[in-house]
Every structure is written in C-alpha cells, then in structure tokens.
Amino acid sequence: MTKSVRCGNVIIGGGAEVSLQSMTNTDTRDAEATLAQIRELAAAGCDIIRLAVPDMEAAEAFGRIRRDSPLPMVADVHFDHRLALKAIDEGADKVRINPGNIGGRDNVRAVVAAAEKAHIPIRVGVNSGSVEKDIIARDGKVTAAGLVESAMRHVKMLEDEDFTDTVISVKASDPVLSFEAYRMLAGQCDYPLHVGVTEAGTPENGKIVSAVGIGALLMEGIGDTIRVSLTGDPLEEVLTGRKILAACGRRTEPIKIVSCPTCGRTRVDLQQIAAEIEKKLMPEGEARKKRGKRPLTVAVMGCEVNGPGEAKEADIGVACGDGCGLIFAGGKSIKKVDEADIIKEIVRMAEKS
Numbered sequence: 001m002t003k004s005v006r007c008g009n010v011i012i013g014g015g016a017e018v019s020l021q022s023m024t025n026t027d028t029r030d031a032e033a034t035l036a037q038i039r040e041l042a043a044a045g046c047d048i049i050r051l052a053v054p055d056m057e058a059a060e061a062f063g064r065i066r067r068d069s070p071l072p073m074v075a076d077v078h079f080d081h082r083l084a085l086k087a088i089d090e091g092a093d094k095v096r097i098n099p100g101n102i103g104g105r106d107n108v109r110a111v112v113a114a115a116e117k118a119h120i121p122i123r124v125g126v127n128s129g130s131v132e133k134d135i136i137a138r139d140g141k142v143t144a145a146g147l148v149e150s151a152m153r154h155v156k157m158l159e160d161e162d163f164t165d166t167v168i169s170v171k172a173s174d175p176v177l178s179f180e181a182y183r184m185l186a187g188q189c190d191y192p193l194h195v196g197v198t199e200a201g202t203p204e205n206g207k208i209v210s211a212v213g214i215g216a217l218l219m220e221g222i223g224d225t226i227r228v229s230l231t232g233d234p235l236e237e238v239l240t241g242r243k244i245l246a247a248c249g250r251r252t253e254p255i256k257i258v259s260c261p262t263c264g265r266t267r268v269d270l271q272q273i274a275a276e277i278e279k280k281l282m283p284e285g286e287a288r289k290k291r292g293k294r295p296l297t298v299a300v301m302g303c304e305v306n307g308p309g310e311a312k313e314a315d316i317g318v319a320c321g322d323g324c325g326l327i328f329a330g331g332k333s334i335k336k337v338d339e340a341d342i343i344k345e346i347v348r349m350a351e352k353s
Contacts, residue, residue, distance in 0.1 A: 008072025013192030063090030171198035175213030195223035
C-alpha cells in the first residue's frame with residue numbers, strides 16, 4: 001500500500017478510493033469561464049481539478065477561482081518557480097512541477113518550503129517528452145526504466161529537502177510503455193501514483209488507449225488517482241474516467257446498463273432502445289447518488305437465448321422478442337409490453353426503484 005497525502009478534502013493513496021482528476025482547458029486568467037467549467041466537471045464526478053498557471057496573471061486569477069471552486073485545485077507550473085509560490089499563496093491544494101525545469105535547487109527549496117508551510121503535496125510529473133537528455137543518450141530512446149530513473153531523480157531533490165508529501169507520475173503516450181514504467185515504479189517506492197496515458201489522442205482513440213493503459217494498472221492494484229487525457233472537452237475525460245474506474249471495480253456507478261451486442265436473432269431495434277434508456281437514466285443515476293440510494297443494474301437484452309437469464313440477474317431487465325419485450329424485476333417476469341413501450345416502462349420502473 002502507498003502512503004497517503006491530502007489534496008484539499010481528497011485523500012490520495014493509503015488505500016483511499018482512487019480519485020478522478022481532469023484539467024481545465026479554459027484560459028485560467030478568465031476566472032468566470034474557468035469556474036463554470038470546474039462546476040460542470042464537479043457535477044460529472046470529478047474529484048480534483050488541475051489548472052495551468054503559465055504567468056503571474058494566471059496565478060492571481062487562480063486565487064479568485066480557488067475561493068469559489070467546489071473542487072480541490074492543483075496548480076500546474078513549469079519553468080518559473082515564482083508561479084508555484086504565488087499559486088500556493090493563493091490557496092493551491094497541490095502543485096504539479098518538474099523539479100528539473102524550475103531553475104535549480106534553490107528554487108526547488110523555495111517551493112518545498114512553501115508547500116510544507118501550506119501543508120500541501122507536490123506532484124512530480126515526468127512524461128516521455130521530458131526525460132533528461134543524458135538518459136535518452138544512454139538508452140537510445142525513452143524507456144520504462146528511463147522514465148522511472150528521471151522521476152526518482154526529481155523525487156530525490158525533494159527528499160534532500162526532507163519533503164515526502166509527494167505524488168509521482170511517469171506517463172507516456174504509448175500505453176504499454178506507461179504500464180511498464182508504472183509497474184517498475186510501484187516496485188521501487190511507496191509514494192502515491194498519479195496514473196494516466198499522456199496525449200492519448202482524440203476522444204475516439206484516446207478512450208480506448210486510456211482504458212487499456214489505466215485499466216491494466218488498476219486491475220493490478222496500481223494507481224491512487226487517475227486522469228484520462230483527451231484532445232477535447234474535459235467533460236469527456238471525467239465521464240470516461242468514471243467508466244474505467246467502474247469497469248475495474250474501483251468505483252460503483254449509480255446505474256449500470258447491461259445490454260447485448262445484438263445478432264441475427266434480434267427482432268427489435270435494440271440499439272435505439274438501449275441508447276435511449278441509458279440517455280434517460282443518466283440524470284436519474286446522479287439523483288440516486290445524491291439521495292444515497294443503492295446502485296441499480298438494468299439489463300436490456302435482445303433475444304431469448306441469454307436475455308431472460310441476464311434480465312433475472314439485474315434489478316430491472318427486459319428480454320426482447322418479436323416486436324415486444326418481457327419485463328423483469330427482482331428476478332421475476334412481471335409483464336409483456338410492445339416494443340414501443342419498452343423504453344417508457346424501464347425508465348418508469350428505474351425512477352420508482
């Protein structure tokens with residue numbers, strides 16, 4: 001088990017629930033736009049939010065945003081340690097730096113002292129694009145061992161200042177390389193690990209790459225906080241991250257939809273039925289979560305082969321036939337409805353459960 005650190009009201013590591021992060025893509029200097037995005041991400045299930053702090057104007061806006069943010073905020077700082085100091089002074093709950101690019105040990109020492117005084121952690125983030133030149137020259141390319149060596153060099157700079165409230169990431173755009181690096185790192189230290197596949201790509205491809213890279217690690221018990229990196233709306237990152245955590249058994253979704261892939265036996269428009277049920281039950285799922293109600297499993301099945309069995313196993317289910325559906329609840333069949341009424345009936349029952 002890793003040690004734990006605190007980021008605002010979120011515990012990272014130490015056996016705590018794996019937390020879900022994202023990063024705003026608004027201009028941090030635009031406090032209102034950034035706050036609006038943070039609130040949207042919080043409503044979608046984000047636990048921690050990271051903001052780019054590229055200049056002093058952004059660092060000052062960071063403080064205004066922090067006062068109204070519903071989520072703990074991480075300041076993402078590169079090259080200028082004074083931006084990290086300002087963000088900490090403005091209430092940052094955590095700082096993400098690369099100790100090797102903020103101007104030497106004196107600057108690292110200043111950031112560490114400020115973080116210690118504020119009782120906040122530092123994330124050391126190493127990506128495949130930031131590995132030191134001497135390591136790449138020696139290995140001929142970026143390797144898992146090189147990523148880990150780079151990260152531990154930077155961690156040692158913090159340890160030399162007696163600072164150990166550290167979170168580490170060793171991300172690559174190649175999910176296999178990321179997987180190998182995190183496994184190696186997990187065997188060498190007990191620091192909490194921030195897991196992800198960096199620059200995973202556009203949503204269509206990036207979701208698959210992230211699910212493979214992050215999911216494989218979570219299934220091995222590696223990872224204390226995750227971020228899905230997609231080229232697009234951060235909301236997609238949060239929704240995808242939630243699904244990855246749920247699929248790995250690390251988080252329970254308020255409503256789980258089970259549906260079959262369809263085949264030549266299907267005699268209803270199951271794709272449309274399943275999609276509409278999922279769409280209509282998403283808001284209901286969030287409402288259930290807020291009310292503290294137990295998770296609900298809904299099965300939408302296309303034929304008589306696996307349909308009745310899956311529908312019986314679910315809290316609510318439908319096994320479809322020729323233009324109709326047999327509705328199940330609590331393991332028993334309760335009624336038969338026409339295809340046109342399946343969506344309405346399943347949604348009605350879910351809302352009452």
